[in-house]
Amino acid sequence: RKLETQLVMALERGEFEVYYQPVVELSSRHIRSAEALLRWNSPVLGAVSPAQFIPVAEERGLIVEIGAWVLRQALTQVRTWRSAGHADIRVAVNVSPLQFQQDGFVELVERALRQHGLGGDALILELTEGSLIRDLEAANAKLVRLRELGVQIALDDFGTGYSSLAYLQQLQVDVVKIDRSFVQAMGETGPAVMEAILHLVRQLGYRTVAEGIETVAQYADLEGVGCDSGQGYLFARPVPAREFERVLAHYS
Ligand code: G
Ligand code: G
Ligand code: NA
Ligand code: MN
Numbered sequence: 001r002k003l004e005t006q007l008v009m010a011l012e013r014g015e016f017e018v019y020y021q022p023v024v025e026l027s028s029r030h031i032r033s034a035e036a037l038l039r040w041n042s043p044v045l046g047a048v049s050p051a052q053f054i055p056v057a058e059e060r061g062l063i064v065e066i067g068a069w070v071l072r073q074a075l076t077q078v079r080t081w082r083s084a085g086h087a088d089i090r091v092a093v094n095v096s097p098l099q100f101q102q103d104g105f106v107e108l109v110e111r112a113l114r115q116h117g118l119g120g121d122a123l124i125l126e127l128t129e130g131s132l133i134r135d136l137e138a139a140n141a142k143l144v145r146l147r148e149l150g151v152q153i154a155l156d157d158f159g160t161g162y163s164s165l166a167y168l169q170q171l172q173v174d175v176v177k178i179d180r181s182f183v184q185a186m187g188e189t190g191p192a193v194m195e196a197i198l199h200l201v202r203q204l205g206y207r208t209v210a211e212g213i214e215t216v217a218q219y220a221d222l223e224g225v226g227c228d229s230g231q232g233y234l235f236a237r238p239v240p241a242r243e244f245e246r247v248l249a250h251y252s
Contacts, residue, residue: 018073
């Protein structure tokens with residue numbers, strides 16, 4: 001397939017760019033972190049959505065190398081932001097199941113942090129349930145080691161996967177990101193369902209981030225039911241690093 005052929009060469013040809021989207025603490029409106037989101041501008045195919053090419057990169061095993069590149073880019077950026085005075089900001093990097101399952105993943109993260117002169121507290125790793133559910137024991141063992149480095153773990157897209165509660169309470173994570181479908185649903189159902197989800201997640205000891213906040217009404221509802229942080233077009237779209245500096249200035 002054409003996409004696959006192009007994808008194999010995209011990294012060495014410098015066709016990828018990392019965009020950043022702020023995660024905002026709802027009570028203070030301060031940016032606490034930035035999620036790194038990969039963008040591919042192919043000279044042949046044009047802009048290709050990660051929803052399209054990440055699964056192919058995963059299938060072909062390319063995601064391991066691409067993911068390591070995203071991690072290095074993100075760490076370079078967070079160091080720049082910290083040097084510019086945003087001393088506590090973190091960067092959140094998405095980790096695909098294949099990447100996480102590699103032997104030596106923890107060591108790779110540890111080495112990257114050291115090479116960038118950063119402690120683990122500069123980094124959040126976002127994982128989906130698909131990465132964790134197959135072998136919970138092994139996954140948790142890795143997560144414990146990452147957390148010992150000071151790295152925070154976020155469970156991404158919560159509510160879209162299997163989401164057994166028995167299993168949610170066993171996970172070694174810090175943050176649960178509530179999928180944007182629940183934010184959208186508040187428009188029809190009101191905030192009661194969201195409130196119940198947030199209550200449950202917080203009872204289990206995790207902090208909460210709501211994804212896909214697009215309107216002031218959603219913001220108000222989420223703040224009203226005690227969601228910790230939020231992310232979405234209302235605050236900012238994912239933007240190139242250069243533009244993110246302006247977003248940072250605006251919310252600081
Ligand atoms: O940015 P956008 O909303 O189009 O991203 C679509 C999907 O691609 C999301 O599920 C997101 O988590 C995933 N994604 C974006 N960047 C990366 C990345 O660097 N690594 C991995 N594994 N997934 C990513
Ligand atoms: O799977 P993950 O949560 O990492 O993916 C995040 C995706 O959500 C990215 O592709 C990003 O572009 C997208 N996104 C971020 N904010 C919003 C929003 O407010 N609305 C919608 N529809 N998508 C968003
Ligand atoms: Na994510
Ligand atoms: Mn998500």
